[in-house]
Amino acid sequence: MARRSAALPRGVGQAHPFFAERADNAEIWDVEGRRWIDFCAGIAVVNTGHRHPKVMAAAREQLDKFTHTCFQVMAYESYVELCERLNAAAPGNTPKKSFLVNSGAEAVENAVKIARAATGRSGVIAFGGGFHGRTMFGMALTGKVAPYKIKFGPFPGEIFHVPFPDALHGVSEDESIASIERVFKYSIEASRVAAILIEPVQGEGGYLPAPLGFLQRLRTLCDAHGILLIADEVQTGIGRCGKLFATEHYGIEPDIITLAKGLGGGMTVSAVVGKAAVMDAADPGGLGSTYAGNPVAVASALAVLDVVEEEKLCERSMLIGEQMRARFTSMQARFTSMAEVRGLGAMTAVEFCRNGDPHQPAADIATALKDEAARRGLLLLMCGNYGNVLRVMVPLTLSDAVLEEGMDIIEASLEAIRA
Ligand code: PMP
Numbered sequence: 001m002a003r004r005s006a007a008l009p010r011g012v013g014q015a016h017p018f019f020a021e022r023a024d025n026a027e028i029w030d031v032e033g034r035r036w037i038d039f040c041a042g043i044a045v046v047n048t049g050h051r052h053p054k055v056m057a058a059a060r061e062q063l064d065k066f067t068h069t070c071f072q073v074m075a076y077e078s079y080v081e082l083c084e085r086l087n088a089a090a091p092g093n094t095p096k097k098s099f100l101v102n103s104g105a106e107a108v109e110n111a112v113k114i115a116r117a118a119t120g121r122s123g124v125i126a127f128g129g130g131f132h133g134r135t136m137f138g139m140a141l142t143g144k145v146a147p148y149k150i151k152f153g154p155f156p157g158e159i160f161h162v163p164f165p166d167a168l169h170g171v172s173e174d175e176s177i178a179s180i181e182r183v184f185k186y187s188i189e190a191s192r193v194a195a196i197l198i199e200p201v202q203g204e205g206g207y208l209p210a211p212l213g214f215l216q217r218l219r220t221l222c223d224a225h226g227i228l229l230i231a232d233e234v235q236t237g238i239g240r241c242g243k244l245f246a247t248e249h250y251g252i253e254p255d256i257i258t259l260a261k262g263l264g265g266g267m268t269v270s271a272v273v274g275k276a277a278v279m280d281a282a283d284p285g286g287l288g289s290t291y292a293g294n295p296v297a298v299a300s301a302l303a304v305l306d307v308v309e310e311e312k313l314c315e316r317s318m319l320i321g322e323q324m325r326a327r328f329t330s331m332q333a334r335f336t337s338m339a340e341v342r343g344l345g346a347m348t349a350v351e352f353c354r355n356g357d358p359h360q361p362a363a364d365i366a367t368a369l370k371d372e373a374a375r376r377g378l379l380l381l382m383c384g385n386y387g388n389v390l391r392v393m394v395p396l397t398l399s400d401a402v403l404e405e406g407m408d409i410i411e412a413s414l415e416a417i418r419a
Helices: 002-006 055-062 078-091 104-119 136-141 171-188 211-225 247-248 295-310 313-332 363-375 401-415
Strands: 018-022 027-030 035-038 098-101 123-127 159-160 193-199 228-232 256-259 269-276 338-344 347-352 381-383 387-393
Touching: 018 055, 027 228, 035 401, 055 295, 078 269, 078 295, 098 104, 104 136, 104 193, 104 228, 104 256, 104 269, 123 171, 159 171, 159 295, 171 211, 193 211, 211 228, 211 247, 211 363, 211 387, 256 313, 347 363, 363 381, 363 401
Parallel strands: 123 159, 123 193, 193 228, 228 256
Antiparallel strands: 018 027, 027 035, 098 269, 256 269, 338 347, 347 387, 381 387
């Protein structure tokens, strides 16, 4: 195993020294025949579970037709159908248009490109702790510095970061809004800002849901200054937070939304969905790429949307989240390092701090939990600015039995490491 990893640069991280052989719904078997419960879902990707039969059948059917033409060379109807479905499902009543690319980073980059084209302005306001991808522009927009931005600069400019509301660490909603006002006053006039870019629930930054009224305040601020509001729903979308789009919880209509991860059910496809008038700002040929909207991935995505609807996975996502948070909350009395339990829908997190003190982030406890759980056959992943947040991202199709089995392992692991 070590020999195989040594073939790769250090920069390609590997949370666990194990190699997958096959997977089914919420379980993975490694090359040594060990069974794993998957509480990561490929980082919130297989929302419909590993190898959902309907998604697999759709992909297989497309494999037998054609795998690639490049939409710009020879178009295919499934691409348009997927965009139509996303347009219809996106929050708000303003007519929408969409197009497809391959990854989250690409979707976010293109969303900002369109915002710049539509407004004729260059400035972008994003959030500390935010994550938007590992391309140069994605990293420039990303507020979370380590490890993503270390050694790679300089980055594209005209991007300004403000604090994300975070009650546990003393950042109020008011403070966040005041920081934006300060950017307008001291760094770039509001009239030169194209977009405010926000994850409704900050993902890599620590699974922090934006407070309910915050997105509404951003919407009002954007409207007052002709700024576009971009919701990066790469991680929060496709049922992860209990709605197809997490912004539906907030009662606002973003100008542009990015989707990726859960959309393809394990195949690579991402989307930029936005108000039609905004989306038409770029000139023909200015958007897309060779592989954008690959036909097999698009077939999977269409099946994913069907499965989410047919199996009521948004409702299931809400229940999963409630069930998990209830269990975590009941553990808090015994494990003093569990400083906060939070989340939205199935996006669930526990922040570990020494003695529950938010000023003492305890990445060592989070890492010990991950390793102990791995010894017991449960796959976990951490996030947060200090790596001290357990984020649970189960396939939304998992059974209650597997869910409870995984939660039992977490509880037993916390006991074993004396968290
Ligand atoms: N935006 C958000 C909110 C994300 O969570 C991620 C990935 N974690 C990205 C963008 C980048 O997506 P990708 O890795 O597919 O480029």
